Amino acid sequence: SQQGEEDPQALSIQEGENATMNCSYKTSINNLQWYRQNSGRGLVHLILIRSNEREKHSGRLRVTLDTSKKSSSLLITASRAADTASYFCAAILTGGGNKLTFGTGTQLKVEL
Amino acid sequence: DVKVTQSSRYLVKRTGEKVFLECVQDMDHENMFWYRQDPGLGLRLIYFSYDVKMKEKGDIPEGYSVSREKKERFSLILESASTNQTSMYLCASSYRAHFPSGANVLTFGAGSRLTVL
Numbered sequence: 001s002q003q004g005e006e007d008p009q010a011l012s013i014q015e016g017e018n019a020t021m022n023c024s025y026k027t028s029i030n031n032l033q034w035y036r037q038n039s040g041r042g043l044v045h046l047i048l049i050r051s052n053e054r055e056k057h058s059g060r061l062r063v064t065l066d067t068s069k070k071s072s073s074l075l076i077t078a079s080r081a082a083d084t085a086s087y088f089c090a091a092i093l094t095g096g097g098n099k100l101t102f103g104t105g106t107q108l109k110v111e112l
Numbered sequence: 113d114v115k116v117t118q119s120s121r122y123l124v125k126r127t128g129e130k131v132f133l134e135c136v137q138d139m140d141h142e143n144m145f146w147y148r149q150d151p152g153l154g155l156r157l158i159y160f161s162y163d164v165k166m167k168e169k170g171d172i173p174e175g176y177s178v179s180r181e182k183k184e185r186f187s188l189i190l191e192s193a194s195t196n197q198t199s200m201y202l203c204a205s206s207y208r209a210h211f212p213s214g215a216n217v218l219t220f221g222a223g224s225r226l227t228v229l
Contacts, residue, residue, distance in 0.1 A: 041223060042223050045218065048217060099216075100157075102147075104153065105154055
């Protein structure tokens with residue numbers, strides 16, 4: 001199966017700093033999403049960016065999408081300790097039907 | 113307001129036992145999904161369903177089956193549990209989306225952590 005790859009696998013920053021996570025796929029993608037998962041819990045949808053969009057904002061979140069590079073990035077600005085979680089990208093792959101294919105995730109730790 | 117409910121948060125079963133994981137959603141979603149999550153491997157799709165009594169294999173269906181007798185309920189069945197099925201199981205649901213302009217935004221349950229001894 002074609003999984004998304006996320007980079008870095010783990011990230012540790014201080015409160016107030018920005019956190020950037022990247023996601024890439026090997027095949028063409030449509031409609032990429034980002035999800036957040038607190039430890040031991042289910043995932044929560046954060047933001048969706050469509051394949052004809054290049055950038056999208058939601059509060060402290062900024063997502064970019066580069067379909068030519070088959071990649072996306074998630075920027076969390078002015079991070080807080082409560083942002084500590086794992087973050088996953090998920091995309092519909094061309095030829096993959098209407099199923100979301102998830103990345104392997106980035107573990108973010110925001111320290112006080 | 114819980115919208116996707118998984119029946120058990122933690123289960124411990126023995127090798128060879130039959131295991132049922134239940135998932136119920138109250139959002140009238142057409143689509144329902146079962147994923148398993150393992151460290152370093154992310155989420156992998158086991159089975160999904162686009163309608164009642166309909167099921168399709170995901171990426172790793174071996175060793176699993178599913179049942180969708182009612183729209184709101186999607187059950188994952190391990191006919192004979194094995195130790196390599198120890199994992200976190202996540203159920204999700206979504207409205208039907210029309211490819212390619214639509215997208216499945218998933219609502220997840222809290223997860224069921226299964227340990228097979």
